[in-house]
Amino acid sequence: MLQGKKIVLGITGSIAAYKTAYLIRALIKKGAEVQIVITPAGKEFITPITLSALTSKPVISEFFSNRDGTWNSHVDLGLWADVMVIAPATASTIGKMANGVADNMLVTTYLSMKAPVFVAPAMDLDMFAHPATQKNLEILRSYGNHIIEPAEGELASHLVGKGRMEEPDKIVELLERFFAPSGLLAKKKVLITAGPTYEKIDPVRFIGNYSSGKMGFALAEACASCGAEVTLIAGPVSLSTHHPGIQRINVESAEEMYKASLKVFPEMDAAILCAAVADYRPSQRAMEKIKRETMETMTLQLVPNKDIAASLGAIKHPHQILAGFALETTDEQLHAAAKLKKKNLDFIVLNSLNDRGAGFGYDTNKITILTRHGESTVYPLKSKREVAYDIVTKLAEYL
Numbered sequence: 001m002l003q004g005k006k007i008v009l010g011i012t013g014s015i016a017a018y019k020t021a022y023l024i025r026a027l028i029k030k031g032a033e034v035q036i037v038i039t040p041a042g043k044e045f046i047t048p049i050t051l052s053a054l055t056s057k058p059v060i061s062e063f064f065s066n067r068d069g070t071w072n073s074h075v076d077l078g079l080w081a082d083v084m085v086i087a088p089a090t091a092s093t094i095g096k097m098a099n100g101v102a103d104n105m106l107v108t109t110y111l112s113m114k115a116p117v118f119v120a121p122a123m124d125l126d127m128f129a130h131p132a133t134q135k136n137l138e139i140l141r142s143y144g145n146h147i148i149e150p151a152e153g154e155l156a157s158h159l160v161g162k163g164r165m166e167e168p169d170k171i172v173e174l175l176e177r178f179f180a181p182s183g184l185l186a187k188k189k190v191l192i193t194a195g196p197t198y199e200k201i202d203p204v205r206f207i208g209n210y211s212s213g214k215m216g217f218a219l220a221e222a223c224a225s226c227g228a229e230v231t232l233i234a235g236p237v238s239l240s241t242h243h244p245g246i247q248r249i250n251v252e253s254a255e256e257m258y259k260a261s262l263k264v265f266p267e268m269d270a271a272i273l274c275a276a277v278a279d280y281r282p283s284q285r286a287m288e289k290i291k292r293e294t295m296e297t298m299t300l301q302l303v304p305n306k307d308i309a310a311s312l313g314a315i316k317h318p319h320q321i322l323a324g325f326a327l328e329t330t331d332e333q334l335h336a337a338a339k340l341k342k343k344n345l346d347f348i349v350l351n352s353l354n355d356r357g358a359g360f361g362y363d364t365n366k367i368t369i370l371t372r373h374g375e376s377t378v379y380p381l382k383s384k385r386e387v388a389y390d391i392v393t394k395l396a397e398y399l
């Protein structure tokens with residue numbers, strides 16, 4: 001989402017300025033171009049050398065760079081940027097922005113800004129709670145600026161309260177969401193299965209797998225950010241959902257996931273089956289804990305679970321789009337293409353366990369999408385969140 005985006009990052013005089021080093025690094029990693037504009041007080045907290053090394057650009061602070069007649073154009077910056085982020089934003093800068101006090105390069109750039117503006121306040125809890133600050137933030141909101149609410153926690157003063165600048169990765173997430181093509185799946189209903197399934201052996205043991213659910217949850221967030229109404233059927237995972245557009249149904253076993261999926265699928269426009277469903281379950285579930293001393297060796301008899309993807313593939317209407325995942329270790333493309341056909345999918349997302357950083361547990365993934373029309377697209381290694389947007393873009397093409 002942030003690839004090629006031009007970001008003006010305004011830094012002001014707060015102890016949270018050190019966090020901008022992480023923020024810049026994360027933005028650059030996402031492919032963004034970052035231009036720093038810093039207030040004189042900001043330079044007391046983080047040095048321009050650190051900032052220019054991270055951004056590969058000179059840092060702008062004064063109106064006039066040298067005594068040779070050259071000057072920094074705030075108007076040009078206002079036209080250049082796709083977005084301006086002011087992080088950390090002190091009470092003083094927020095006050096100047098609200099009232100148009102253009103006495104430094106940062107506020108002047110803000111007043112010339114044509115792009116959307118995000119403001120991440122950072123200050124002591126009492127300063128943040130003061131009616132003057134709250135009134136100024138309200139004024140910024142009325143200008144259409146996006147306020148990134150500070151978090152609660154320990155502050156530089158060692159007092160505890162609301163005023164900590166939001167963490168860099170959260171700011172990046174917010175920007176990514178902002179640039180996501182929001183109307184792409186407007187009014188579409190999408191079912192997503194995610195996570196592993198647990199197949200009970202007895203009351204305390206189960207057969208499971210290493211699926212973390214991260215890919216499916218990233219997909220649910222991405223679909224919802226693009227305007228879809230998402231039903232997320234999740235196996236046992238320790239992840240939470242944030243978006244109001246996601247309705248979550250928790251299940252444990254493959255059978256429960258199958259029943260829940262079959263129930264909701266008829267009203268869906270699309271389903272993306274991301275779950276690592278157990279292929280087999282114990283033929284019998286012991287009602288009491290199986291005792292070790294009762295047997296020398298133990299044999300578990302397993303019976304196959306129903307294939308949710310194939311079952312939905314068999315009943316799907318032509319207007320419904322069905323996508324699946326394939327995690328392969330050998331002859332990846334061949335096996336994925338066979339599954340695509342067998343399960344009557346429209347496209348299949350292949351990830352290979354041979355690719356470093358791809359598959360279970362990682363925050364990154366490397367995928368290839370194969371379609372029923374025989375097309376194959378290879379994507380580079382990306383965060384699961386970015387991969388989710390690639391999949392959503394493919395889904396939107398089909399819908």
Ligand code: C5P
Binds near residue numbers: 193277324
């Ligand atoms: O056959 P395999 O398990 O490799 O196929 C993977 C795809 O099928 C994934 O999309 C997975 O969610 C789906 N699947 C399913 N129900 C099963 C097994 C797999 O929906 N019982």
